[in-house]
Amino acid sequence: MALVSHFTPSLMAPEALEAILVQRHALLDDLVERVDASAAGDAKTHTLLVGQRGMGKTHLITMLYHRVRQQPGLDRHLRIAWLKEDEWGVDSYLALLLAILAALDHEYPGLIDAQRRADLFEHGAADAEGLAERLLLDALGECTLLLLAENLDQLFDGFGEPGQQRLRALVQNSRRVCIVASTPALFAGVSNHKLPFYGFFRTQHLRGLSVDEAGELLSRIAQLHGDTALVAALASPAGRARLRALHHLAGGNARLYVVFSQFVTADNIDTLALPFMRTLDELTPYYQARMQALSLQQRKIVEYLADARGARPVKDIAKATFISSQTVSAQLKRLSEAGFVRSEKSGRESFYEIEDVLLRFCLDVTKRCSGRIGQVVELLTAWFAQPTESQALLEALLAASGVDSRVAGDHGALLLLPQEIRSLFPHGGT
Structure with a gap:
């Protein structure tokens, strides 16, 4: 049976992620096009996905990662640094650079010069920051860095306004960074006109699932698991009534329906x-x-x-x-x-x-x-x-x-x- 993760979609196979995708097909296609265009030229489009917890932000970023990795020839122009969902240790711009280097080293073994990376820890923070930035740009060469970052609000809180200024300078001066990030809600780092990233991102607000979309998600998960009886039960008038009741109670939170799918059966849906x-x-x-x-x-x-x-x-x-x-x-x-x-x-x-x-x-x-x-x-x-x-x-x-x-x-x-x-x-x- 295919794994359907409640909290960590990155654990799922790309085929399973595609199989249960609802509502966001056009948005995902658009995100891939933005990344493709950013990799091909100097103009970069930076995207911020905004949605409450459980709305599918991680699912969308995970699918973007797989789609981009599968793009023929894109590896010649692009390098992906997919940060952890919660980068607890990022408390400075230097820590962010180190996290990016670690992500690149994980994704592309041998891309980052191991000796230069180890030498960073022999310097003070101020010198190490400049050296880490140089190491990153040297590793990229002429390629564009696609930085995938979740919970951007927490990252910005971690390295503060000075770190935000340095990151903005790197993006602006190098013209080799494209950011796709997510946040549960807009925050001062992107909405305060006095801060470096004000007006920087193209913002996409993720809406919750409608009743029909919630039903489609449950049906897709049932199909993925080969549960034809549940697919039929969900499509019945009684199943539709119960789905409307659940949606009225819980709204359009996608995670709720993924978890619910684990327990609902054709026998107990009544x-x-x-x-x-x-x-x-x-x-x-x-x-x-x-x-x-x-x-x-x-x-x-x-x-x-x-x-x-x-x-x-x-x-x-x-x-x-x-x-x-x-x-x-x-x-x-x-x-x-x-x-x-x-x-x-x-x-x-x-x-x-x-x-x-x-x-x-x-x-x-x-x-x-x-x-x-x-x-x-x-x-x-x-x-x-x-x-x-x-x-x-x-x-x-x-x-x-x-x-x-x-x-x-x-x-x-x-x-x-x-x-x-x-x-x-x-x-x-x-």
Whole structure:
């Protein structure tokens, strides 16, 4: 059975990556053309892929790598340095150069002069930086360097503005570097007009999968595994209803459907709660790691919003967490930039809630609240199968939330409901 990786598409065979590609065929073709044109001339096109975690950025970069490597004759004009997804040790421009040299040495054994590379460590950082840059350019010769870099926001944070200035100078002066990078969200290093890389990248925002595209992804994975029964089940009216329920609950996050594909079968798709709960169990360590990367105050705010389930104003968050409103506002801004929360205005007040509903559900799992999740899954499955029969369950959930069903016409009150319930009302979604 072909490997379908949840978090590391680079482990997958190129054929498997191609087999499960949905939505992004035209974009991938365009990226290959940009790289081809950059390798052929002095003008370089630099691309930044922007999309939340799980949207398929690594999958796309991995496919770009394989497509470019398979281009006939391109090796005569191009060298690829594919950095690790998380280059934890890059804390300076010199460290970035060393990472690039290591990536080139891995990809093209013998390309980098081993003695000159070893000698770099006999010098101080300032001298080693110039020597490393010279070694890189000598190794490239007349070829263009395709630099593939994920989590560019973290790299820029690591080597700071001085490192960014030196990298920009290398790219501009050598005319031998083409960058394709990714980031979960736009960040100051590319959006602040005072910084070196402002306006530098051609930005591509990756959208989530539609219901049809999510269904196509699940079907493609089932076909890859030879599961014709699941392919047929997904195409049935009942399968379509359950897919709509899952999409309503989890949105267009591609990773969710890849993980879900591991647990869904033709036999259990009718009981959506079981494969969904197993999917959450699989994703929980990932979301726990994301929470651990936050400051204590940020964790406290996220946990409160997860427990609150609906959107809340700053004053409520401050009161519940014993953090000043000013500090809460500052932390919410950072959490919003990092993709943890989103906001919506009601009148003059902003309401905040968890951006990724899967994070909230995974936190529920760790608090032994799986029964509540199952209830929501039941509601949505019934709603999309036969909407009229789910009204009673919807009203029961509203009552359990302490909100009268008449809030359907009150936007401010609707914001207090969980997003997956709120959006069932006309104009209730965000």
